[in-house]
Amino acid sequence: xxxxxxxxxxxxxxxxxxxxxxxxxxxxxxxxxxxxxxxxxxxxxxxxxxxxxxxxxxxxxxxxxxxxxxxxxxxxxxxxxxxxxxxxxxxxxxxxxxxxxxxxxxxxxxxxxxxxxxxxxxxxxxxxxxxxxxxxxxxxxxxxxxxxxxxxxxxxxxxxxxxxxxxxxxxxxxxxxxxxxxxxxxxxxxxxxxxxxxxxxxxxxxxxxxxxxxxxxxxxxxxxxxxxxx
Numbered sequence: 497x498x499x500x501x502x503x504x505x506x507x508x509x510x511x512x513x514x515x516x517x518x519x520x521x522x523x524x525x526x527x528x529x530x531x532x533x534x535x536x537x538x539x540x541x542x543x544x545x546x547x548x549x550x551x552x553x554x555x556x557x558x559x560x561x562x563x564x565x566x567x568x569x570x571x572x573x574x575x576x577x578x579x580x581x582x583x584x585x586x587x588x589x590x591x592x593x594x595x596x597x598x599x600x601x602x603x604x605x606x607x608x609x610x611x612x613x614x615x616x617x618x619x620x621x622x623x624x625x626x627x628x629x630x631x632x633x634x635x636x637x638x639x640x641x642x643x644x645x646x647x648x649x650x651x652x653x654x655x656x657x658x659x660x661x662x663x664x665x666x667x668x669x670x671x672x673x674x675x676x677x678x679x680x681x682x683x684x685x686x687x688x689x690x691x692x693x694x695x696x697x698x699x700x701x702x703x704x705x706x707x708x709x710x711x712x713x714x715x716x717x718x719x720x721x722x723x724x725x726x
Contacts (some may be wrong), residue, residue, distance in 0.1 A: 515585045523566065523591050524619050527654050528578065529626050530724055531559040534650030550650060554582040558628065558652050560619070562591060569596045569621065571628075583645070584632065586617055595620040604634050605645070611635040617647070622707040626652045656722045665710040670722050672700030677725040680707055686719040696726055 518597040524673040538546040548555075558724040569589035584605040589598045604610035617630025631646040646726040656670040656678060666678055678698045681691040700707055709718070 513701050522621070523594060523596055524560060524569075524621050524626055526560055526562045527702075528574070529560065530651035530655045531556055531558060531652045532625075532726075534628070534652075535648040536650075537644070537646045537648065538642045539644035539646075540636055540639075542640050545722070550647075551576075557655065558626065558650075560596075560626070562596070569598075569619075571596075571598065571617070586615060589617075589619070598630065604637075605632065606641050610637045610641065616658055624653070624676060626654070628652070633682060640655060653724055656724065658720060658722045660720060663708070665708040666718070667706055667708050668694075668720055668722070669706040672698070672703060672705045673703045674700060676700040678705070678722050679725055680720065680722050682709070682718045682720050686721075691721070694720070 534550040536548045545621050554575050555573045556576040557578055559572045559574055561570045571586040573583040574580050575596050586598045589596045596619040598667050600615050603611045611634045612631050613634045615632050620627045626648040634643050636643045658670045661667050680694040682694050683691045
């Protein structure tokens with residue numbers, strides 16, 4: 497009985513330590529994140545109400561910049577080509593111990609002559625994901641201008657940055673995130689379709705992962721990428 501009880505208590509302590517470790521991840525860090533899911537909504541304007549499930553063409557990535565002193569941050573939603581052309585950039589984010597808050601009054605994104613806009617966004621870490629929720633609101637000014645822009649439970653993961661070097665073959669390395677799966681691919685022409693898998697999927701664990709490509713016969717050059725699997 498005592499041995500079983502001790503084992504159960506030890507398991508409980510280990511589980512509790514895991515929960516504490518998972519929750520105390522600190523504030524989000526700089527990087528380009530790929531949106532995995534979430535909702536974007538607009539109210540007002542010609543249509544009255546719009547709802548988009550993310551990701552979609554105009555909002556595929558998130559670019560988060562935290563200053564070296566970890567006191568201020570900027571956030572921008574990017575399209576599928578990693579360009580910020582649609583949603584207003586969030587600035588002056590205040591970095592706290594476990595989250596970033598964007599809460600300020602700014603010029604209306606549709607024009608300086610319109611009522612000011614109120615920004616209220618929170619960005620957090622949780623279980624290896626970047627979570628974004630918030631809104632930009634203003635007083636309704638005209639029938640063709642939205643007065644609410646909102647993101648609901650947007651979840652994104654850090655886009656892996658691939659480094660390549662020649663060491664008895666082509667070594668490919670990237671920083672992985674826990675509980676995420678990655679696939680390295682290659683192509684002889686990056687502007688064309690037809691990317692091929694190099695090996696099988698790799699499960700991330702928060703550390704650097706490296707694989708070596710020893711088989712490039714018959715191809716004068718290869719381009720590589722690492723993609724995050726659903």
